[in-house]
Amino acid sequence: ALIGKGQHRHFMIKEIYEQPQVIGDTLNTMLNPASRTITLPDLPFDLASVKRVTIVACGTSYYAGSVAKYWIEKLGRVPVEVEIASEFRYRQPVLVPGDMAVFISQSGETADTLAALRYCRDAGLHTVALVNVAESTIAREATTALLTQAGPEIGVASTKAFTTQLVVLACLAMGMARANNRLDAAEEARLSQALAEVPARIAEMLRGEDNIRQIAEDVAQARDVLYLGRGPCYPIALEGALKLKEVSYIHAEGYAAGELKHGPIALIDDHVPVVVLCPSDDLYDKTASNVQEVIARGAKVIFISDAEGLSKLAVKPMASFQMPPVDPFVAPILYAVPVQVLAYHVALARGTDVDQPRNLAKSVTVE
Ligand code: G6P
Numbered sequence: 055a056l057i058g059k060g061q062h063r064h065f066m067i068k069e070i071y072e073q074p075q076v077i078g079d080t081l082n083t084m085l086n087p088a089s090r091t092i093t094l095p096d097l098p099f100d101l102a103s104v105k106r107v108t109i110v111a112c113g114t115s116y117y118a119g120s121v122a123k124y125w126i127e128k129l130g131r132v133p134v135e136v137e138i139a140s141e142f143r144y145r146q147p148v149l150v151p152g153d154m155a156v157f158i159s160q161s162g163e164t165a166d167t168l169a170a171l172r173y174c175r176d177a178g179l180h181t182v183a184l185v186n187v188a189e190s191t192i193a194r195e196a197t198t199a200l201l202t203q204a205g206p207e208i209g210v211a212s213t214k215a216f217t218t219q220l221v222v223l224a225c226l227a228m229g230m231a232r233a234n235n236r237l238d239a240a241e242e243a244r245l246s247q248a249l250a251e252v253p254a255r256i257a258e259m260l261r262g263e264d265n266i267r268q269i270a271e272d273v274a275q276a277r278d279v280l281y282l283g284r285g286p287c288y289p290i291a292l293e294g295a296l297k298l299k300e301v302s303y304i305h306a307e308g309y310a311a312g313e314l315k316h317g318p319i320a321l322i323d324d325h326v327p328v329v330v331l332c333p334s335d336d337l338y339d340k341t342a343s344n345v346q347e348v349i350a351r352g353a354k355v356i357f358i359s360d361a362e363g364l365s366k367l368a369v370k371p372m373a374s375f376q377m378p379p380v381d382p383f384v385a386p387i388l389y390a391v392p393v394q395v396l397a398y399h400v401a402l403a404r405g406t407d408v409d410q411p412r413n414l415a416k417s418v419t420v421e
Contacts, residue, residue: 064408066209074253079203080218084225090243094229099180101233104154107134110170111158114212120289121386122223130230139166151178160215161417162190209409210416211300213394220387248381255378269373270399279306283331284341286386294393301401311344324352331389332359335382
């Protein structure tokens with residue numbers, strides 16, 4: 055079937071707005087809202103027997119894996135390695151038969167990710183594909199395929215595929231925690247509830263699109279942009295920077311907020327916007343103090359937080375964007391969306407080809 059843009063100007067923004075729907079669809083495959091429990095698809099091995107998880111992917115999918123590391127290690131207490139497929143496949147990694155390797159790919163056709171999958175399969179690992187295309191090569195070749203229900207993603211810059219990947223990975227982390235007796239029923243119910251509310255919270259957040267459009271006017275003048283985050287929002291900062299580079303061609307870098315002092319702070323002046331992802335969680339105070347440091351050096355901070363986080367900030371950022379309050383567990387899913395919208399509006403202001411950025415391919419099927 056021919057897929058249209060509907061009321062939207064571009065596929066990218068259409069797909070951003072589809073997120074409440076497709077996240078809901080993805081959750082429906084794993085989350086029982088009545089019992090507030092998770093049901094993972096049947097795996098041909100016991101999750102409790104997994105001593106180590108290796109996650110391999112490229113591009114945006116790699117950042118989804120990077121968030122999963124925080125979740126799986128925190129909840130499941132199982133060590134996780136996340137690696138870029140093109141590095142992994144050539145570095146002779148130490149692999150232990152019986153461990154679990156997860157390959158994340160929207161298309162299911164990325165050449166390096168597929169090669170890494172074959173490498174792990176030959177080494178005797180359990181291979182789990184997390185893909186958006188059920189009949190893709192990566193899905194077919196893996197022992198088990200987990201599916202995102204994002205529907206066809208046409209915009210070259212990934213949006214809805216990313217957040218649906220996060221949702222599946224959050225469920226996988228919960229499943230591993232439960233298998234390891236580290237998730238009691240009350241905690242499972244609490245986290246399930248937080249996940250179930252994500253679609254509504256994203257819809258709420260998107261009602262602020264116009265505020266982000268205004269912020270984008272400023273960002274569009276910049277030559278360089280920094281994105282900062284901590285904990286599971288650190289990979290979201292990396293993804294935010296990637297989104298901006300991809301669609302607006304502005305140089306951007308994501309940094310762990312605590313790493314600021316070790317280099318990037320030298321870049322700060324009043325020409326460099328600094329986008330800060332700072333949900334109210336146990337790391338809020340740390341990131342907020344980094345924000346004070348950069349504002350003291352003249353940085354134009356764009357502070358993204360919830361009402362509580364915005365009101366607690368002792369200094370005044372150049373701009374702020376208010377997020378709905380959410381359980382810190384799901385914050386990375388939610389905070390992925392404003393950085394998508396920001397990249398989109400900066401690209402519009404710059405007049406770039408949003409859906410087909412120069413030099414990029416939707417799926418990189420040759421090395
Ligand atoms: C390309 C796309 C990216 C995507 C990456 C991995 O670079 O432009 O948006 O994140 O490939 O693709 P995959 O289909 O494996 O997730």
